[in-house]
Amino acid sequence: MRNSGWIPEGASGKIIPEKVRIGINGFGRFGRLVARVALERNDIELVAVNDPFISTDYMAHMFKYDTVHGRMTEADIYAEDEQTFSFSGKKVAILGFKELSEIPWGEHGVDFVVECTGNYSMKDQAAEHLKGGAKKVIITGFSKDAPMFVVGVNECDYRSEYNVVSMASSTTNCLTPLVKVLNDKFGVVEGVMTTVHSLTATEKLLDRPSRKDLRDGCANIIASTTSATKAIGRLIPRMNGKIKGMAFRVPTADASLIDVAFKLDQCVSYEQVCEAIKEEAEGSLKGILGYTEEDAASTDFIGDSRSCILDAKAGLSLGNGYFKLMAWFDNEWGYSHRVVEFIIHMALMQRTPSHFQTHHARESQ
Incomplete structure (x- = not known):
């Protein structure tokens, strides 16, 4: 793309x-x-x-x-x-x-x-x-x-x-536009993010010493940390301390995903959340934020220059203002x-x- x-x-x-x-x-x-x-x-x-x-x-x-x-x-x-x-x-x-x-x-x-x-x-x-x-x-x-x-x-x-x-980071560039839209439209009370991230230079193709993480190894799913939730409070001060997160490194070459659970101030529907994101993706955040209802997988987003593409079919409402959203990003391009x-x-x-x-x-x- x-x-x-x-x-x-x-x-x-x-x-x-x-x-x-x-x-x-x-x-x-x-x-x-x-x-x-x-x-x-x-x-x-x-x-x-x-x-x-x-x-x-x-x-x-x-x-x-x-x-x-x-x-x-x-x-x-x-x-x-x-x-x-x-x-x-x-x-x-x-x-x-x-x-x-x-x-x-x-x-x-x-x-x-x-x-x-x-x-x-x-x-x-x-x-x-x-x-x-x-x-x-x-x-x-x-x-x-x-x-x-x-x-x-x-x-x-x-x-x-x-x-x-x-x-x-690339994950921060995916997460923060999404959080900004939700907070501006509905108010974000708190959130938890997991990024499912493709390989970086840190992961090793073969088992050998790693300076960063004892678990590093290419042929594994690796639980790791992310700087994205540390950065968000500096980028959107109102969100300071409200978003926590972690990462999983997975053995794919490129294209990653964020999985975020939000508690919003307003008890709106999942359709209203998606519509708000779609509106910004076609408006002031065009070229940065994206929206898709296609049945796409990670490699379909390789070469996509947008920072964050909401996968509308992958998310859901948990009720009482709780939502789970998925968004893709090419962490390199x-x-x-x-x-x-x-x-x-x-x-x-x-x-x-x-x-x-x-x-x-x-x-x-």
């Missing part, structure tokens, strides 16, 4: 006058998919990638051939040399620095750095990119201390003085779109330099 994404409020026309220039640190799953999204757009330019652990030839190969999202057949992708990657004639500088402060982002004209390694989630850690000339840093994951944003929920709280921000779209939103908010003052229309993916 390929869907048109979110359009930042106030955006009109195509980008004027220059593209937003980004760099990526870490060319793993998120790094490569953020690059894919960026290279498919005409309002953003990928100019540099830093990863000291992957050769340029291997970068080009992994970027072109993706087991989950398929081969990029429409583009000519190859490594020109050890320092240059070519994407249909567009040249991307390849860097190999281990220390963040040493990466020369400024020399390559990079304005925004997307921190995709998963190793630098604290604000002070990610801020090391600024020493190399970057102007802004976006952390692709939960951060305990950096300002955190989810598109469709609190992006309007972004201020131009924020130099390091977090985009929370959808999240990568939100990262790129939020970079554009940040650029629109800048007053200086002048080329940050841009207007654009969201391109269909």
Whole structure:
């Protein structure tokens, strides 16, 4: 499924006058998919990638051939040399620095750095990119201390003085738009969420030591934790302490599910809940929130760029204001779109330099 994404409020026309220039640190799953999204757009330019652990030839190969999202057949992708990657004639500088402060982002004209390694989630850690000339840093994951944003929920709280921000997790990006709609429409008293999440880099294909969880192993269903319910109180302050949750990691390559039980203030019907979500999915949250009544399974949502797709047939009413809802999300592709779209939103908010003052229309993916 390929869907048109979110359009930042106030955006009109195509980008004027220059593209937003980004760099990526870490060319793993998120790094490569953020690059894919960026290279498919005409309002953003990928100019540099830093990863000291992957050769340029291997970068080009992994970027072109993706087991989950398929081969990029429409583009000519190859490594020109050890320092240059070519994407249909567009040249991307390849860097190999281990220390963040040493990466020369400024020399390559990079304005925004997307921190995709998963190793630098604290604000002070990610801020090391600024020493190399970057102007802004976006952390692709939960951060305990950096300002955190989810598109469709609190992006309007972004201020131009924020130099390091977090985009929370893919699960958070699925959960919070759903909670926001329900709370705005009916009031949420409390909730419990379980995310059934596809494999991440943490899980091991074979039984071997894990730094994070003794239970990690690809051929298992693994009970785990989630940062989503920790983040929601920061993103929607009225929800602080009201939503609890956990995770199950399952041996699928991509596409995940949240299973949420809510107690609402109002005793409405399940049909009214679904209608409220559908209305927002077709309105102000189009491109972020989705709604389906189809008999779909997880792989049907691979390649869907929306953050959250309510499965109307899978939910139910428990009576007295209690509801159980299911929502799907492509934890890689959808999240990568939100990262790129939020970079554009940040650029629109800048007053200086002048080329940050841009207007654009969201391109269909």
